[in-house]
Amino acid sequence: MTVNSVEKDLDSRTMTITAHFDAPVERVWQVWSDPRQLERWWGPPTYPASFTEHDLSPGGRAAYSMTGPEGDRHHGWWRFTAVDAPHRIELEDGFADDQGRPTDGLPSMTMLVTLTEQAGGGTTMAIRTTFPSSEAMEQMVAMGMDEGMRAAMGQIDDVLASAVTS
Incomplete structure (x- = not known):
């Protein structure tokens, strides 16, 4: 498993997941910048993602859905700041x-993804999610966000080991 730690801080309303990968920063970047590679790991193994929009630029958007084992679909959006x-x-x-419009009832969050090259080789990826309130954080943790992210990130090694096609 590539995930080294999951730190939850209710006072600052943050959850930070840190993982190490045996690949250079530029290669790890591709698992975010290439939507076909992103589809291979974003979401737990039983909920694969399909990205219909992916504009990785400031102000750009991404839209995706994850399909569960029973055929249930869950949609999400990102706005890159x-x-x-x-x-x-x-x-x-x-x-x-299902039209890609933000929904009420579930919180939106901010995420900061950092990729840092390690002196001994490889890359550390940290994903810090900040929630709008401690209640929103508790709600997302109760829904299994930390386990889902841990499972999703556990798929990145296989993506990194495969040839880049784009």
């Missing part, structure tokens, strides 16, 4: 209806 390739992505993350 800052991109510093190949080291940093800031985005807003939320749930969507």
Whole structure:
């Protein structure tokens, strides 16, 4: 498993997941910048993602759905607020209806993704999610967000080991 730690801080309303990958920063960046690679790991193994939109630029959007084992579909959206390739992505993350419109009832969050090259080789990826309230954080944790992210990120090694096709 590539995930090294999951730290939850209710006071600051953050959850930070840190993982190490045996690949250079530029290669790890591709699992975010290439939607076909992103589809291979975003979402737990039993909920694969399909991206219908992916504009990794400041102000750009991403839209996706995850399909569950019973055929149930869950939609999400991202709005990229800052991109510093190949080291940093800031985005807003939320749930969507089947038309890609943000939904009420479930919180949107902000995510900061950082990729740091390690002196001994490889890359550390940290994903810090900030929630709008401690209640929103508790709701998402109760829904299994930390386990889902851990399972999703556990798929990245296989993506990194495969040839880049785009």
